[in-house]
Amino acid sequence: MPEAILLKDIDTLGEQGKVVEVSKGYLRNYLIPRKLAQPATRGAMAAEQSRKEAAERAAREFAAKAVDNAALLNKTVLTIPRQTSPDGRLFGSVSAQDIADGIRDARGLRLERQNVHLPEVIKNVGTYMIVVDVVEGVSATVKTMVVAQK
Numbered sequence: 001m002p003e004a005i006l007l008k009d010i011d012t013l014g015e016q017g018k019v020v021e022v023s024k025g026y027l028r029n030y031l032i033p034r035k036l037a038q039p040a041t042r043g044a045m046a047a048e049q050s051r052k053e054a055a056e057r058a059a060r061e062f063a064a065k066a067v068d069n070a071a072l073l074n075k076t077v078l079t080i081p082r083q084t085s086p087d088g089r090l091f092g093s094v095s096a097q098d099i100a101d102g103i104r105d106a107r108g109l110r111l112e113r114q115n116v117h118l119p120e121v122i123k124n125v126g127t128y129m130i131v132v133d134v135v136e137g138v139s140a141t142v143k144t145m146v147v148a149q150k
Contacts, residue, residue, distance in 0.1 A: 005037060005040050073134065078106060081150075090122070090123050096116035129144075
């Protein structure tokens, strides 16, 4: 039986990159034309191994960069000016999108507003500690100061 390297996840055979034994006709007539697998030659096996190593290296670098970004955000102090009434209440509020935009302007990091965790919208002048998810599993706390606009 010939061996094949799976190029995509297939429920009945296995995950991407796995070497499986399949019949010659199944490989030639079904898997190869649909680009689901390729014959497991020495060159293809070496290429798959190098692809796996590159993917693992990229994942490690991504995780390290996320930790560095979280450390940078922990040191960040955002200042958000807003119009206020004389008693310190805002005309409007400061939302998660405002904080995400402030982080992008201050540090150049693009965060989705869903990654900014506000217990409630900010409606008063003051200092707030806001938790932000940099990536899944890596969080940072950003000190946010809402001040009266002059």
